[in-house]
Amino acid sequence: MASKITTVSPPKTIQSQPLQLQDRVAIVTGGSRGIGKAISLHLASLGAKLVVNYTSNSSKADLVVSEINSKSQSESPQAVSFKADVSDPIQVKALFDVAESIRRKRRLERE
Numbered sequence: 001m002a003s004k005i006t007t008v009s010p011p012k013t014i015q016s017q018p019l020q021l022q023d024r025v026a027i028v029t030g031g032s033r034g035i036g037k038a039i040s041l042h043l044a045s046l047g048a049k050l051v052v053n054y055t056s057n058s059s060k061a062d063l064v065v066s067e068i069n070s071k072s073q074s075e076s077p078q079a080v081s082f083k084a085d086v087s088d089p090i091q092v093k094a095l096f097d098v099a100e101s102i103r104r105k106r107r108l109e110r111e
Contacts, residue, residue, distance in 0.1 A: 019047025025103045027095060029053045029086055032061035040079070044068040050079040051099050058083065076105070 026043045030036035031052035040052055041064070050068065054061040061081035072078035082098050084091040 022047035025049045025051065025099045027051045027053060027099050032057060032064050032081070037064050040064055041068065044071070044078055049102050051095065051102065052079055052081045053084055053086070053095060054081060055083065055085050 021043060024047070026048045028036055028040045028043065028050060031040040031050070032054045040050055044050055050065075052061050052064050052068075058081065061083075065077075065079045065081045068079040069077050080098065080102070082095055084095040086092055086095070
């Protein structure tokens with residue numbers, strides 16, 4: 001019986017593929033700790049710009065933002081932190097206004 005030799009190519013690396021969320025902006029509520037932090041880091045790894053929302057601990061939010069921005073190769077920040085209580089409609093509007101301003105700035109950078 002002859003043996004069969006199979007050649008297996010290594011999988012493509014993530015760097016060779018386009019970033020799935022490039023030019024998108026995500027708001028992550030509770031993005032400074034636990035699951036929210038993990039989601040923030042993952043979305044950033046896919047190329048999204050982020051608004052890391054927090055309600056009480058700015059230092060934890062700033063640490064997540066610093067971690068994301070230190071990995072970014074862009075001149076402009078990939079992530080910002082923003083304090084907002086999502087149970088307050090006025091603060092929610094302000095949160096979305098920040099995200100919209102990032103989206104507009106991103107669009108202008110591409111033009």
